Amino acid sequence: MSSLTYDLTLAGLSVGSAAALTGIGLVVTYRATGVLNFAHGAIAMVCAYMLRQCVVEWGWPLWAGAALTLLVLAPAIGMVLERFVFRPLSVLGSDPAQTLVASIGVFVLLVGGAALLWGQGARDDAPEVLMSADPWGQLAVVLVLAAAVGAVVRWTRFGRELRAVVDDRQLAVLGGIDADRVATAGWAFGSFTAGLTGVLLAPYVRLDPYGLPLLVMEVVAVAVAARIRSLPVAVLVALGIGVAQSQLTRLHPSGWREPLLQAVGANLFVVALLVAALTLPRVGTRDALPRTATARVPTPQGAWIVAVVLFLLPLGFAGSDLHTSVQVPALAVVLLSLVVVTGRGGQISLGQAAYAGLGALFTALLAAGRFPGLPRLPELAALAVAVLLVAPLGLLTGWPAITRRGLALALATFAVGVGVSRFVFAQPYATAGLSLGRPAGFEGDRAYYVLELALLATALLATWSLRRGRTGRALAAMRDHEAGAAATGVPVPSLKLLAFVSGAALAALGGGMLGMGLRAFDPAAFDPVRGLLWFAAIMVLGADSTLGALAAAALLVGLDAGTRGGVAAALIGLLAVLIGRFPGGPYEALRTAATRLRVRPSSARLSDRGRAVRGLLREQRKLPGTAAQNDLTAASEPPRAGSERASEWPGPNGVRASARRGADSTRAPGDPATKPAPPPDRAAAKPPPAVSRPAAADGGSPPPGPPAPDHESRTGGAGGKHRPAEGRGPTLRARALHATYAGFKALNGVDLDVHPARITAVVGPNGAGKSTLFHCLAGTLRPAQGHIHYGDRDITPLPAHTRTRLGIARTFQQLSVFPTLTVAENVHVGAEQGRTRNPEAAEQALRLLGLDAVRTAPAADLPTGTLRRVELARALAGQPRVLLLDEPAAGLDTAEVAALSRVLKALAADGTALLVVEHDLDLVADLADVVHVMSAGRVIASGPPAHVLDALGAQETPV
Numbered sequence: 001m002s003s004l005t006y007d008l009t010l011a012g013l014s015v016g017s018a019a020a021l022t023g024i025g026l027v028v029t030y031r032a033t034g035v036l037n038f039a040h041g042a043i044a045m046v047c048a049y050m051l052r053q054c055v056v057e058w059g060w061p062l063w064a065g066a067a068l069t070l071l072v073l074a075p076a077i078g079m080v081l082e083r084f085v086f087r088p089l090s091v092l093g094s095d096p097a098q099t100l101v102a103s104i105g106v107f108v109l110l111v112g113g114a115a116l117l118w119g120q121g122a123r124d125d126a127p128e129v130l131m132s133a134d135p136w137g138q139l140a141v142v143l144v145l146a147a148a149v150g151a152v153v154r155w156t157r158f159g160r161e162l163r164a165v166v167d168d169r170q171l172a173v174l175g176g177i178d179a180d181r182v183a184t185a186g187w188a189f190g191s192f193t194a195g196l197t198g199v200l201l202a203p204y205v206r207l208d209p210y211g212l213p214l215l216v217m218e219v220v221a222v223a224v225a226a227r228i229r230s231l232p233v234a235v236l237v238a239l240g241i242g243v244a245q246s247q248l249t250r251l252h253p254s255g256w257r258e259p260l261l262q263a264v265g266a267n268l269f270v271v272a273l274l275v276a277a278l279t280l281p282r283v284g285t286r287d288a289l290p291r292t293a294t295a296r297v298p299t300p301q302g303a304w305i306v307a308v309v310l311f312l313l314p315l316g317f318a319g320s321d322l323h324t325s326v327q328v329p330a331l332a333v334v335l336l337s338l339v340v341v342t343g344r345g346g347q348i349s350l351g352q353a354a355y356a357g358l359g360a361l362f363t364a365l366l367a368a369g370r371f372p373g374l375p376r377l378p379e380l381a382a383l384a385v386a387v388l389l390v391a392p393l394g395l396l397t398g399w400p401a402i403t404r405r406g407l408a409l410a411l412a413t414f415a416v417g418v419g420v421s422r423f424v425f426a427q428p429y430a431t432a433g434l435s436l437g438r439p440a441g442f443e444g445d446r447a448y449y450v451l452e453l454a455l456l457a458t459a460l461l462a463t464w465s466l467r468r469g470r471t472g473r474a475l476a477a478m479r480d481h482e483a484g485a486a487a488t489g490v491p492v493p494s495l496k497l498l499a500f501v502s503g504a505a506l507a508a509l510g511g512g513m514l515g516m517g518l519r520a521f522d523p524a525a526f527d528p529v530r531g532l533l534w535f536a537a538i539m540v541l542g543a544d545s546t547l548g549a550l551a552a553a554a555l556l557v558g559l560d561a562g563t564r565g566g567v568a569a570a571l572i573g574l575l576a577v578l579i580g581r582f583p584g585g586p587y588e589a590l591r592t593a594a595t596r597l598r599v600r601p602s603s604a605r606l607s608d609r610g611r612a613v614r615g616l617l618r619e620q621r622k623l624p625g626t627a628a629q630n631d632l633t634a635a636s637e638p639p640r641a642g643s644e645r646a647s648e649w650p651g652p653n654g655v656r657a658s659a660r661r662g663a664d665s666t667r668a669p670g671d672p673a674t675k676p677a678p679p680p681d682r683a684a685a686k687p688p689p690a691v692s693r694p695a696a697a698d699g700g701s702p703p704p705g706p707p708a709p710d711h712e713s714r715t716g717g718a719g720g721k722h723r724p725a726e727g728r729g730p731t732l733r734a735r736a737l738h739a740t741y742a743g744f745k746a747l748n749g750v751d752l753d754v755h756p757a758r759i760t761a762v763v764g765p766n767g768a769g770k771s772t773l774f775h776c777l778a779g780t781l782r783p784a785q786g787h788i789h790y791g792d793r794d795i796t797p798l799p800a801h802t803r804t805r806l807g808i809a810r811t812f813q814q815l816s817v818f819p820t821l822t823v824a825e826n827v828h829v830g831a832e833q834g835r836t837r838n839p840e841a842a843e844q845a846l847r848l849l850g851l852d853a854v855r856t857a858p859a860a861d862l863p864t865g866t867l868r869r870v871e872l873a874r875a876l877a878g879q880p881r882v883l884l885l886d887e888p889a890a891g892l893d894t895a896e897v898a899a900l901s902r903v904l905k906a907l908a909a910d911g912t913a914l915l916v917v918e919h920d921l922d923l924v925a926d927l928a929d930v931v932h933v934m935s936a937g938r939v940i941a942s943g944p945p946a947h948v949l950d951a952l953g954a955q956e957t958p959v
């Protein structure tokens with residue numbers, strides 16, 4: 001090896017060792033606590049400042065300062081964070097998104113606190129390294145540390161406890177493990193590695209509150225590449241990137257490649273972060289974070305008047321006050337972009353500063369005539385064109401958002417923010433004093449402020465239009481429950497793109513306004529740390545509130561202008577850290593709603609026979625499956641003549657809200673829908689069963705029996721009575737379906753037909769594959785093999801929302817209502833996005849399900865039984881032809897089950913094809929025309945309910 005290669009390798013190992021330390025710390029903390037510590041870099045920075053304080057300011061010996069910093073302060077920070085920030089969140093059972101916000105809050109708090117304590121300027125007198133300056137020494141320390149951690153995790157009791165807590169914290173606690181102790185140790189160790197990284201790096205980089213944390217956070221790539229799990233991978237990736245980065249400095253290509261190579265060489269960790277965050281599909285074991293946005297914060301009365309007055313006040317200011325105020329409307333526009341993306345759309349976006357910066361940069365380049373391929377433009381035109389140019393760049397974060405959620409999306413958007421900052425803003429054309437004038441006639445601060453108010457008003461109108469009406473409801477639905485929104489017909493991928501593109505446009509407008517306000521493009525004003533601060537601010541002050549965005553802008557600018565820099569960040573950080581702990585706060589509302597929505601099926605109301613058969617079905621899981629199959633018969637039967645009518649539902653709080661009563665208020669006397677329901681007489685409708693092989697599912701197409709008479713819709717039309725002109729709805733057919741989860745066969749060749757005007761039920765023990773079959777039919781899971789046809793059309797590749805729009809609606813086993821919308825809004829989303837766009841269908845569904853009385857109530861406040869009805873009404877409002885119901889009776893009381901049964905029968909009588917996956921065998925026996933029994937991923941028996949259930953019972957006496 002030449003001496004240059006050797007020297008560069010050594011230098012690379014040194015950088016790689018510091019990065020490996022960060023990787024080890026992030027992985028250990030994550031594995032012990034499930035938190036990816038966004039504050040890791042900020043802890044490193046605080047420790048570096050502390051060491052400098054001890055050694056430089058107080059004159060302590062280096063060893064004493066190092067001991068205090070690394071052995072006391074760093075672990076103490078970790079333990080304090082665990083005890084006072086993350087443990088309470090964990091005890092509250094918080095949404096993981098809250099944890100993410102809290103972690104960003106800690107970052108912002110420490111950055112703001114450091115700016116307050118030590119000032120914002122960079123220091124270049126950080127004490128020299130503590131460890132050996134020899135890279136081999138540093139490498140040895142890192143390797144020993146990684147090996148020691150690996151050995152502890154693998155071979156010690158503590159390591160076993162740690163792995164148990166990582167696998168399932170609640171189970172581990174039940175097993176007697178002190179999960180808090182494990183988490184405390186994880187945080188203390190993670191913080192120690194952060195401190196070590198900080199004191200190692202500080203002498204070689206600028207020590208300032210913003211730069212060092214960001215530098216350390218760029219190294220998160222190492223942890224991401226290791227899926228935040230594997231220590232060896234993290235160490236190897238860190239060392240590899242360090243050495244590669246160092247070796248790249250030897251290359252000197254000619255022409256345009258040189259600056260590109262230099263940029264890549266100087267930022268290889270950022271490149272790695274971009275590649276890892278954007279190409280690796282999943283990071284971490286707890287990757288699926290549900291929602292990110294807060295519930296809507298009610299606007300206090302008169303708040304808008306106060307806001308208007310406050311925003312007009314600066315017109316009376318002069319001098320530096322007015323000059324500072326100019327930043328407020330501009331920042332408010334940037335923050336409005338987060339209201340659209342995060343508040344309404346529920347998408348985490350940590351890269352919004354990049355779009356704001358691009359808006360400012362493009363405006364400056366266009367106004368200066370330096371934008372490639374475009375002539376010099378007047379400032380306002382330059383701003384407009386910049387907005388148009390930046391808007392499609394929103395796809396940079398919008399595209400990853402289609403397949404990512406939670407932590408993965410946070411990392412992807414953060415990576416884009418860092419990438420744009422390093423590869424666009426940090427380049428010579430941007431940093432070498434790019435000035436930006438104000439539009440003609442608006443040069444003075446006062447005139448410019450007036451222009452900004454006009455632009456802010458435009459941005460507000462745009463934001464409101466995206467938050468209201470059909471689009472606003474669809475965005476809120478996506479935020480509240482993504483799968484539920486898709487099942488309602490909301491085109492989730494395109495809506496996410498819309499949110500990010502609109503957000504990018506708004507951020508660009510605000511960024512351009514900021515640039516004009518400052519009369520220059522300042523890259524530091526748009527660095528990724530700002531993105532984190534803005535995200536935290538908007539989460540704290542009400543993500544779905546336009547007024548919150550205005551307040552946040554005023555707070556951020558006002559606090560930092562009036563006092564020492566860093567106050568605003570410290571305050572926002574503190575509030576973000578405390579988020580979720582405000583009783584009754586927005587997160588609390590969401591958490592409560594989420595808790596309500598987790599409903600397990602109840603067996604309390606099963607009859608003895610139902611319970612016995614369920615027990616048998618559970619047992620069957622252990623049987624080969626063919627034993628029962630051989631004795632069972634299956635039969636076709638004509639569709640019911642359906643004489644039942646939907647009738648009284650028990651309302652919330654015991655009030656009986658009747659569908660008929662609801663209908664009465666709008667129907668003329670004598671309307672058939674108002675007639676009392678005749679008693680059910682289902683036995684008479686059923687012919688004796690005929691023998692058939694179960695493999696033929698339900699025995700093929702049903703005889704073409706009559707649906708309900710044309711003049712009489714038993715559901716008041718809510719289910720979309722399928723009139724003769726429309727013909728009977730198509731049959732949904734599954735053929736030879738196979739589905740696997742990571743190699744495990746959950747479905748093994750399932751055939752199933754769901755016919756119009758019939759109720760098809762699927763029963764089976766837990767784990768039989770019922771939900772998997774359901775997911776395949778609904779489009780949320782792509783089968784590994786087999787096909788699904790809807791009529792003549794092969795719908796196997798179609799996504800869930802497209803199937804809903806074709807007429808295949810579904811409900812969920814765990815409730816999927818949109819808690820921040822009212823009952824009526826929930827149902828209207830169904831009418832707006834379903835097979836037909838018929839607002840009247842929403843009203844009919846509300847009446848049919850007895851929801852008129854609670855139509856204005858937020859869904860989050862309602863009991864489970866009512867929410868089941870809301871979900872069903874929402875599905876019906878799109879007038880589906882096929883209705884897939886996953887355990888519709890879960891969590892309902894006896895009266896509610898009876899009412900549900902009546903509605904479902906009425907829907908079938910109106911021609912709707914129903915598929916019901918249900919554990920309540922009494923309900924199945926009462927309801928279904930044909931029952932399919934599943935076990936171990938196969939349909940093992942099919943036939944009329946009495947026959948299937950009796951055959952099962954006869955086979956396994958004593959039942």
Ligand SMILES: Nc1ncnc2c1ncn2[C@@H]1O[C@H](COP(=O)(O)OP(=O)(O)OP(=O)(O)O)[C@@H](O)[C@H]1O
Nearest residue numbers: 741742744746764765766767768769770771772773
């Ligand atoms: N996301 C997943 N990853 C891995 N395995 C899964 C996943 N979802 C389901 N499984 C497994 O696939 C099998 C079928 O599960 P499925 O949920 O379809 O059964 P089920 O009949 O609906 O059960 P239940 O009545 O409890 O809902 C089970 O063994 C389950 O553990």
